[in-house]
Amino acid sequence: MRKFIISFIFLGCFVFSLSADELYVVKRGDTLWDICEKYYQDPFLWPKLWQINPQITNPHWIYPGDVLCLKETPEALIEATKKIKGQKKKEISFDWRYLEAVGYLLPYKEKSMGEIIKAVGEDKVILGQGDKVFIRFKENVKPKLGTIWTIFRISPVIKHPVTGKNIGYIHEILGTVKLTHIYQHMVKAQIVRSYDVIYVGDYLKPYEAFKPFSISNEKPKNIKAYIVASRAKITEIGWPEVVYIDAGEEQGLKPGQILDIFREKKNFPPLPLGQVLIIHVTPKTATAIILKSKYPFHSGDLVTALK
Known part of the structure; x- marks a missing residue:
């Protein structure tokens, strides 16, 4: 096996006639939520910031060095972005901390050890x-x-897209809190990192840092599994989205393995769609990130390993 730093490819932003105060260069740890809170004093404007920066393909995955336009995008930028294919690409090393947010699928609901009951000082x-x-x-x-x-949240039960049976619950990782004051009947804490919107009533469990892994050339034998859901809860799934698979350690899956995705259609050969990287496993399920997608993935697409 060889040590590996996950790298993703993204396409640069073309900027025309914008002053320095209309641009922002993403720094390590930034999110669209944080940037909107800083510049617009309203973190819930992040969908608008994403809309005026069409070079950002996934709002949950921005990288140090990305250039964002803070004001309404000029028409020239929109047109240039449409023609961006074929331009010079830039490679960014991935921050392992973001993989803490991918979540996992379990056949049962994980027990909560506590929950957020109220915001301090206001009724948020x-x-x-x-x-x-x-x-x-x-x-x-x-x-x-x-x-x-x-901080985590448990989804409603997930039904298998092929069999229709209940397969389990997605455990969404939303962020982390640090305990700052301990009282007799409650604890005061501060949210130190948020990967998604957090609500009063969300659950808590002990923090475990994501463990970096090595890319493996080892392929699981006779693996035939299916994509059962995506983290973004969308039907058209592409790079670099996170998906959940109905096979895990018991079927030979390990973090670092690269698997192939196909679409099965009666009376036709399987259609190759792309590849996923396994990043987390449980005994019966796995979480993976899409490395490349020739066509959009769907729940129910086949996961296998070509030799």
């Missing part, structure tokens, strides 16, 4: 990075001051 229901919150832990949990906890 929707929360984000920097917000202070009150947490109520389960009676058998003894939280320690200064510790980091993961």
